[in-house]
Amino acid sequence: MSQAMTVKIKLNPNELEEELITLSSLTYIKTVNSLVSEMVKSKETTKKSSKDIKAPLNSSVKNQAIRDAKSVFKKVKKDNFKKVPILRKPVIIWNNQNFTICEHGIKMPFIVNGKSEKIEISAIISDYERLLLNRASKVGTLRITKKGNKYIAQIAVEIPEPINTSVKTMGVDLGIKIPAVCCTNDNEVKFIGNGRMNKYVRRQYNARRKELGKAKKINALKKSNNKEQRWMADQDHKISRDIIDFAIQKNVGIIRLEKLANIRKQTRKSRKNNRSLSNWSFYRLASYIEYKAKLVGIKVEYVNPAYTSQRCPNCGHINHAKDRKYDCSNCQYTGHRDIVGAKNIIYAPVLDGNSQVA
Template sequence: FDLLKHKLGTLRITQKSGKWIAQISVTIPTGEGTGLKVMGVDLGLKVPAVAVTDDEKVRFFGNGRQNKYMKRKFRSVRKALGKKKKLNAIRKLDDKEQRWMKDQDHKVSRAIVDFAKENKISIIRLERLANIRQTARTSRKNEKNLHSWSFYRLSQFIEYKAKLVGIKVEYVNPAYTSQTCPQCSVRNKAQDRKYKCECGFEKHRDVVGAMNIRYAPVIDGNSQSA
């Protein structure tokens, strides 16, 4: 309701899944901080998001196992309904699944922005999503999850929530962010979830990604696809 105190725009009434929904556009003034503290965020499947600040504070967000379990559950119910040719029930289930996924993205993005605020971060950096299909760690068993989970939506939620509190979001080139050693710059492939380098550096592979995203070359974030 605090949002309604700002300048109101178009009111749109829609009906979805038997419910009437009122959508109101609101214009909210935003500003960007002048600080230089940077935080990198790596998006993935097993770990939905990992953030690393420029003073090496690390936070993991979301529950990849729970997400995978829920996706399997929805898929199983959908398959059973398909055999019974219950098309309306399938549509309702699809709506329920989308609402659940969107809610997870809202929770993760809110937690990321809150973590940034706590650490006085001025800039959040994310991978440019045009290459997320290639850079996300894929395997045959999680391919279905990858193509149905919206990395793009999560990044958009992070961006607009960050803007509301004066934090800038920048997009970087994702090339080799999960392979390059943050300590000596040598490229190595992680073994399962652990990244090891000959120089002695060891970290969780997603932490390595977030560390490198902090300082990767910034590119135009307007041409994204997912």
């Protein structure tokens, strides 16, 4: 079994390399749009090869542009030519035989002074990204796009799922005040994320949107909302990465999570945390945990969430915790409420259905 994914790497081109990327990207989408227009006009797939395209692009890039144009035309034809999409965002794509991952960058061919020349562009490749590239059973295309002022290299790869024989289990309790609490069946515990900081940042975004709404700045309002969503997704990536790193460190083979559909019902709402609870995507966080776990061979299971934060892990008696503190009236066991939840998740009944939207 292999898992398809995209490895994203930040590029650091110098001024000349930036101009080269920009020019090549604009030429690429212009070539694709031109080919699509020709095919739509003739109502048939182009017979052109790279030799027929007069553009300052490497032959392999021209061939990729032809493939992309054919793909767009196929969709347009299927839709009975109702709408012909026009690419506007600069992008350029190389196939897997025309780029090389180096120690400090990525080498790819450009047309310089009329000749094809491979140029190495400096890149920030983290240990995690390099690990994925080294483990890839198949490397696909390289795609360079611009996001804001940054250039991003997107490399399509297939990662084989390793086999983890460990039966050590870890429960993960997800929440608002503390985003994630991990506990293994050996009582190894880790608190992950900063719920107070998360709520503060989101209140700032909310206050900003109220100001923009009163000023009727609709475009700025949309940008603010998109920025918040990107920030939330980034937080989920960091939290899920820390969870998996902890699981690897403790040789965990199984991660258990609560069934996501019930998380909001379980958490006590208040005026301060109501909006955070209603908008935070527990499903997205769980999906990040699941796909990152698969990459390292860790199995993810979902359990029945009933009484996970109320049942005493020592005697099984049901108690209601006061804020973060849990006291058992039956056996006098005391502990942190979220640790109690994570412990109970380890031994809760495993559900056979798929996770549901939070």
